[in-house]
Amino acid sequence: MSENQNLFALLESRFAEAGEQIAIEDDNRKITVSYADLLERSGQYANALVSLGVAPGDRVTVQTDKSLESVFLYLATLRAGAVYQPLNTAYMGAEVEYFISDAEPKVVVCRPQDEEQFAALTKDRDTGVVTLGNDGTGSLAALAQTQDTAFATARRAGDDLAGLLYTSGTTGRSKGAMLTHDNLTSNAVTLHRYWGFVPGDVLLHALPVFHVHGLFVALNIAFLNMSRIIWHDRFDVARVIADLPRASVLMGVPTFYVRMLGQADFGREQCAGMRLFIAGSAPLLAETHSQFAERTGHRILERYGMTETGMITSNPYDGERIAGTVGYALPGIHVRIADDDGNEVPRGEVGVIEVKGPNVFAGYWRMPEKTAEEFRQDGYFITGDMAQMADDGRITISGRSKDLIISGGFNVYPKEIELVLDEYDAIGESAVIGVPHPDFGEGVIAVVTPGTSDAFDEAAICGDLAGRMAKFKVPKRIFMADALPRNAMGKVQKAELRAQYQDSFKGP
């Protein structure tokens, strides 16, 4: 019989080898768990999922705070052969409702305080609701405690689904990116090697675990390496700096590095034992890269990736890390810079990044047409990121062909916000754009025209929006204008607006 291709089967072999070594250290709750514990606890959670009716291929939707138990649940879902579907904790009612109706999970795991809301959302479905608190409480945690620790890891083929992560890709409605066991395994194994992980590496983990970066990149690599993970439930700059001397690797979005540089007492001393600082999910300003090098002696290693593809390119570990570039295609991954028809453009010219390899997802959940639109005939996936490739293959991202804003590493789709803004009587039309923001890289703003009512109140509208959608999506400013700039075809000229409003977040 062929080998089990379940990612957990690979992790399990490492967990067994690591035994009593510490896997995760949660100083907040003053608890550590060993690799042997991870095996047992994931076994209990997997048995709990099965007792709730979860079978291989079923989706398990998870909107919980970051906790050790959320890691047990992630591992257990893989182990049971089910499909992990994490949700940003900032998402609210209507946002969440869509994901549930689309993913049709067998079980939803939510925070105890959200149980009623989820029960209402799932009442006409064959979906169970259980809870997980951030301190080991909740009905799922209680159920898991009563379960056997042994669990035979479900057999999975490499192309079976392991994760379903929602993203709007290029435009329009949120789509579930189907990630297979092969996708996750190949990327983790490649990155583990490429970034020179060694026994004894300690990962400082301060990212959320509902996106690719904190979930698959950080956790899967650390587990493969049998590393100790210092676990922070959120990014708190003072705590991160205080724990750096005990760590050797940090992975973060650019905002992490900007905030660290904002601390006067941060410098070489705390970074002396660090081996590697990695940045990604959004562009790292060259200025941040050089200031960090000056202050700490470390050159941040910038890499580039996407939900649909995991990591695609990386600056080299041993070679030159050049600020403002995202490095080279990772081993085994093919990248080309193409024109609108998918033809490779000459080196040095700007085009769209297209990618093919074992890391590339299996398509969008129940959307064959959308999937077909985003792939070329020869299997390359069209990322929507604009870049140029140097003669030696090094890639520099220059922008996006997709209408996407990335704020502090979170994606915001202008269309989604514009549709809501247009509902207000005081607003005629709206354009949502991203402009430079000193902390978040890009800050979301809206430019609107007068509507039928003249009672436009910026603060009131922002406050109202905050009750309707994830906070990070809410425009930090709404500017009233007489009209929106349009081209001859009537399309709003967002580049013009971005230029006009580029100083919105500049200090005095």
Ligand code: MLC
């Ligand atoms: C929080 N706020 C944000 C925000 N995060 N607003 C815009 N953009 C963000 N990213 C809001 C809060 O709700 C709050 O609103 C106010 O801004 C200030 O909050 P804060 O306390 O300063 O923010 P904080 O909680 O510290 O969060 C900032 C952050 C966090 C950068 C630490 O956003 C974060 O962890 N980002 C990481 C995202 C990530 O993991 N991306 C990976 C995607 S995977 P108010 O009104 O209450 O004051 C991917 C693929 C790849 O992209 O390549 O990796």
Ligand code: AMP
């Ligand atoms: P997501 O949909 O959350 O996976 O976001 C993926 C997008 O983040 C990519 O398509 C890029 O636009 C952006 N991104 C990720 N890493 C980088 C990087 N290092 N530099 C610039 N953009 C990046």
